[in-house]
Amino acid sequence: MTLLRPAPSETAQPVAPRPRGQARIRVAVVGASGYAGAELVRLLHRHPDVDIAGLTARNRDGKPIGDEHPHLAGTPYVLDATVAQADAVFFALPHGASSEQVPTLAADGVAVIDLGPDFRLHDPTDYPRWYGFEHPAPAALADAVYGLPELHRDELRSLAARPTRIVGSPGCYPTASLLAVAPLARAGLIADLVIDAKSGVSGAGSEPRPELSFSAVNESVRAYGTKGHRHVAEIEQELAGLVPHAATLVDADGVARDVTFVPHLIPMTRGILATTHIRPTRRVTQPELEELYAEAYEQEPFVQVVDSPPETKHVLGSNLCRVHVHHDDRTGRILAIAVIDNLVKGAAGQAIQAFNLLHGLPETAGLEQLPLAP
Amino acid sequence: MTLLRPAPSETAQPVAPRPRGQARIRVAVVGASGYAGAELVRLLHRHPDVDIAGLTARNRDGKPIGDEHPHLAGTPYVLDATVAQADAVFFALPHGASSEQVPTLAADGVAVIDLGPDFRLHDPTDYPRWYGFEHPAPAALADAVYGLPELHRDELRSLAARPTRIVGSPGCYPTASLLAVAPLARAGLIADLVIDAKSGVSGAGSEPRPELSFSAVNESVRAYGTKGHRHVAEIEQELAGLVPHAATLVDADGVARDVTFVPHLIPMTRGILATTHIRPTRRVTQPELEELYAEAYEQEPFVQVVDSPPETKHVLGSNLCRVHVHHDDRTGRILAIAVIDNLVKGAAGQAIQAFNLLHGLPETAGLEQLPLAP
Amino acid sequence: MTLLRPAPSETAQPVAPRPRGQARIRVAVVGASGYAGAELVRLLHRHPDVDIAGLTARNRDGKPIGDEHPHLAGTPYVLDATVAQADAVFFALPHGASSEQVPTLAADGVAVIDLGPDFRLHDPTDYPRWYGFEHPAPAALADAVYGLPELHRDELRSLAARPTRIVGSPGCYPTASLLAVAPLARAGLIADLVIDAKSGVSGAGSEPRPELSFSAVNESVRAYGTKGHRHVAEIEQELAGLVPHAATLVDADGVARDVTFVPHLIPMTRGILATTHIRPTRRVTQPELEELYAEAYEQEPFVQVVDSPPETKHVLGSNLCRVHVHHDDRTGRILAIAVIDNLVKGAAGQAIQAFNLLHGLPETAGLEQLPLAP
């Protein structure tokens, strides 16, 4: 989609005011033709400290962004074949596609935030196991920081001083799942964990597939990935880092209890709801759980602990995560629920949050937008 | 909605052929203004052995059915204030509303199929606990049959010879949940059970409520009933009847493990998907599970065991239930999934299935319609 | 999708009773992998006088139908590469694909109902103009009957006695549009006609395309085909046959006023609503219009004239068309609205209706299903 006559000047465009005196950061997006790429453009375009220096997408050299993302037709961007010179680069590519390029770029001093999975897992053997490829830069995995600020804020900040700066930005399901249960994990309360997750369709990407057509998806719900969804790897890695000692997530006889994770496709475009069912390691009470969660998240700018089950719509378009915890007195189980917008807190917004931390900017810069409802 | 000029004769109407010579059964529906009532009319109108003798709805005396259910405006029915004389009566009322009327009617020899919860639970103390009312006819509870044909077919058939004939037709969630796990329960394989269920909006009934408006529901998903959904009572009652001995659904130390049940509202009109997560009492294999399920359901006209996760859309408008079972080798858990149309197999269709059994008719009479997709 | 163990016998399957003694008609469907093909199977499977002798789909030889249409996995059909021997064949192919095969088949005495456009237009020059191909069998166009029973019932019936029997089954938009305005056209009342049509996504077929993905369609509405939709050709052809003399659809100065037709894509799966805006040739009144419509359709088994604007949902899954007419006293314009299920009355159902007429069967055979709502 093209505008017949673009707006005559930048001032007439609906763009962000950019008041700060400081030097602006030039950023590029590699993989700007997908949904996460478009969302990065939407948010970065209004980021007060950023200039978008380049947008890369394969086979679309020279095309205005409106051809790929009609809602962005009013912005001045054009897609390039090659990565622009930038201070920071966001990668939004399928798995296996960034791991070749990122280490070189990072070695040149460019900050890299990778929205794909190539730098999320620390153990190189997880890549052949879960993603089916040998990681070409296993050494870089040790340096990369898992970009969930609520778990790794200090590491993200300290990246600023490091020679190579690589962030592996979390998957959408792990973001919701980990924020739902992190306080329980840290407190050693998880004896058994079932994550039953529900996602809108945009999580599956923008490539046309028969099972993602409107007629196939609408008025239907189904489970998928039942034979092992790749996001399990991240969830288990991060949970292992949270639990205080071996006594949790382990059977009475010492056998590890792996996390059960079953995702579902919901007839909606955006949003993830992670319902987590936890059998606790000991008796707990509702007030105890509420205190635990309120304390865990009270300083968090983007996590809101709410007093009733949250809805995905109520975080739409924002970087917010809403969390609710409930103790079922009848069964003794804990129910912890989290909702996010999979393309914001589950992708582009979270990547920008990490970018902000890494650059010493206010963590919320460019992410202050309130949710859009109804 | 009214037709300007109704079709001149019954033969010009799109009605069912009614070939059989036998005496036809006169049926009435009490509560015909709700969704389940409309669905009963849709299906009974085409039932080869049935005449609809009366449709009752409070405050709608004399109104043509098209005023309440515009899609049925082409049928000749009018709503009454009083129950018509009938051989069989379907009740589709809110909880507590049928228990006063049903025993008298049943004592008069009328077969009653109650789609509400008033005759589902055998233990009278469950009514104050789960539904907040004292059951006015506790003696009738012992006689009533829980109308899930896949679990109680012989009892439903033998009702024919009994002086009072009352069927408590199952709730929509219990139907899907029980059909998902019944083979495991019978085999004593359930050590721990989490039911994470997803329902379309029609399950909440047709009364307007802010949280069920299109703008509230669309593009959103949420859990609800987290403090204890009433359908748990049925699920636990029926599971207790299935498990072979005390060793199942019980902790190592003998403590009962109650069923965890969390329902979710999905932005779709019809359909229930019950995802059940089971920790088995012993090691099992995928072939063993498939054999167990195939055998359990191979004679069932309406239960189909499928080789991949089923979708609600693929049973839409039909009385089918599709079930899928999967053993996760990594975690050792079993995943069992069932889908139904909540208004057919979860309500009106299942009630007619029980009605057929009770009257010695072919079990599938009036229910042969294939699913409507896409 | 495959059933682990199919039902042991046909009687256990939810299939139609087939009571009639008469010889059954063997039918085949060419193009059974698309939506219209699936809908033909759904309806023909329950048709009391029909046996499905073969289902053809390119590149799917030997595949069970459940692989293509999961909701039909419980039926016994397998897709073939070649057309089965049959008494009647339904074609459900893209334009240009049936015109080579149909004449030969029809010359062999097979009745052909073509759901594609290849036999809808009588003027061969319309094919290069609207569809971009030279019709390979222009002679056959004169023999083919436009299969809208409400306009051509006698011709369809008389086909039975003809040596070649070819029905060009109408497009979905023309069906709704023509039924909306036919009484006005016949009465010479149309001075100027704007058809603003709204369609669900299934009308665009089952091939995956980026603009038909759930994420693209949901929560959006748009016009398309603004440069000339092919269905205009049918609409104008049939309207020309209806208007009594040259004075209608013609300017005061004798210049023909072509029909304006603009279709829109609506975020729903099924359904067409045709809103037609008519400037009448003379003053009319609401009672006059209601009488005109009631009389026009009072003998029609599938057309219902209703007293308020109809909704697509209220004909879902049925062969019904609902029509509403309104005179705007302020502007003098007439508003005529029609709704259908695009895959039933707009495709498979209408084709079966014509098939019934052509074979001297009751017109409603196999089409008695009531609409599915909510």
Added chain:
Amino acid sequence: MTLLRPAPSETAQPVAPRPRGQARIRVAVVGASGYAGAELVRLLHRHPDVDIAGLTARNRDGKPIGDEHPHLAGTPYVLDATVAQADAVFFALPHGASSEQVPTLAADGVAVIDLGPDFRLHDPTDYPRWYGFEHPAPAALADAVYGLPELHRDELRSLAARPTRIVGSPGCYPTASLLAVAPLARAGLIADLVIDAKSGVSGAGSEPRPELSFSAVNESVRAYGTKGHRHVAEIEQELAGLVPHAATLVDADGVARDVTFVPHLIPMTRGILATTHIRPTRRVTQPELEELYAEAYEQEPFVQVVDSPPETKHVLGSNLCRVHVHHDDRTGRILAIAVIDNLVKGAAGQAIQAFNLLHGLPETAGLEQLPLAP
């Protein structure tokens, strides 16, 4: 919905930076419990020159805003029963509710932007005719400015210097309809106008009604308001102000041709698409039309003329209006289409745009947000 523990400080909240030194404008919203009210809060909360001084809603005194609008639960606002002292007040009330209060308030020097219809129409006799009430302050109607900046920018700006400042902010349908055809009207090109409009459900407000429930709306489309929608009054008033002389919108014989306007309800939450069908007063060409539109809107910050039919989704959440014009060479008609987000450019956003003009602020202040897609 309530947060368990609100964020400790404003800086931790995801709020807008407010950099400007100038005095901030205190605004209040009357009617903050509806959708337009919520949208005003969403946008004003991030407006760089505004402080929200009060939010009023009947029967909700003292309730936190999250109780009414869960997505805003993270903001600090509480609903009041009385109007706060403010420099400017936005009214978002049903028709007839603001006309009593506004004149007094305006006489006290408060700027009023009324999102309801009470100050849109200049002719007092239009109120009993279209809205069924006698306007209590007919004198104020002469002073009020119709708040469509694209038609009345100078008047809105000049309000600043006037003693009473009242803006009647346009209805959602008139906004889309007028922006679609304004260039044609100004050029005297409209001989005949049919507006066929499509709206999402949020346009009907947040009060629960059976016909707006999810189950009623989803998978359905219907026309409504066919007996005369109130928005016609605005459309005709503004068109009359645009047409250059009596020769347009008038028959050959001098009779006024009233505007035909038929709205439809679409199964989506937000968005309006106005499809306008115009018979021109003389022959035109596509290049001529494109030039006409490009020129008309080239200085507009929020109107984008695009080269293909626009989709509602591509302006979601933004204050943009996209317009497309097409000449049908076959019929000679013009097709002009406009899309807006009914709650932004059709309500809250447009009101803020007028507010900005009235206060001499940059017209785009607080409205720079890009659309949210997919």
